Amino acid sequence: MKEEVDKILEQIEVDISEIDLYGYDIIETSLSMVHRLQTVLYDLRIKVQTYVFPNKEDEILFFKTQKPEILARLLFFYKIYRIETQCPNGSNEVIRNYINRELDNLTYFFNRNLDFYQYYRSRSTMYDEYYFVRGKADLRLCTDSAQFDKDPNFSTGYDYKVAKIIANEMLRIYLNKRLVKLESNNQIEDNLQRCFKYPFRFTGKKAYLIELGYSLVSSGDINNGNVEIKEIMNFLSTIFHIDLGDYYASYIAMKERKDRTAYLHHLIDNLVKRMNEDDMK
Structure with a gap:
């Protein structure tokens, strides 16, 4: 035993x-x-x-x-x-x-x-x-x-x-x-507040920014993957002056959507559209 x-x-x-x-x-x-x-x-x-x-x-x-x-x-x-x-x-x-x-x-x-x-x-x-x-x-x-x-x-x-x-x-x-x-x-938040003299504001839905945050963490492209979701959410909240609230609940809701990555698809579509418009100039 x-x-x-x-x-x-x-x-x-x-x-x-x-x-x-x-x-x-x-x-x-x-x-x-x-x-x-x-x-x-x-x-x-x-x-x-x-x-x-x-x-x-x-x-x-x-x-x-x-x-x-x-x-x-x-x-x-x-x-x-x-x-x-x-x-x-x-x-x-x-x-x-x-x-x-x-x-x-x-x-x-x-x-x-x-x-x-x-x-x-x-x-x-x-x-x-x-x-x-x-x-x-x-x-x-x-x-x-x-x-x-x-x-x-x-x-x-x-x-x-x-x-x-x-x-x-x-x-x-x-x-x-x-x-x-x-x-x-x-x-980190105090340093960001001092660095960003002219604040940027995210005017889209909170869910969009949360989707972006989870995507950045999941990519492993920040600090070689050594970053926590809370750190990213605090970072995004600070630089865009927005309270993301219960981002984990939003993540759960995101997984239950028919299109789980709707905002990322939206970004891709708009970037491709911009490129195509530039090609036509």
């Missing part, structure tokens, strides 16, 4: 390493990872139902280390999906406050579970038999009502708490990097 789970974890890490956590498609990507990790855990649950651990140490290893590592990544991507889909539209200040509230929620969790957190992080093993062996939970130790809702054949109650600790630590790193990138975008 140990070797099999280690291989599963290794493949998961390879897949995660290929994900751009701050890319424009993180909502779709995180949801896809949630579904995949749910399947992994379901398959593992079926195997554990009939598997007999050779000794108590192997069972503790599974529920203290291996299963929580997989479950933590499921919780991590699910939380990213929730955070990004519920992120408010508005100024960078509004988004910054939203992210800081999420960070406060993580601090609240750690404070509530400080004793168990210290036990786990100190690599203590004194109570492992009660925390990580099925059917051994002692309600006087670090009680958690969540254990009553778990499959007793696939959970000790505290493996979930370990997974939550790991997921929240990953999430803290993710959110802090989001704040750093937000500050970077603020600097």
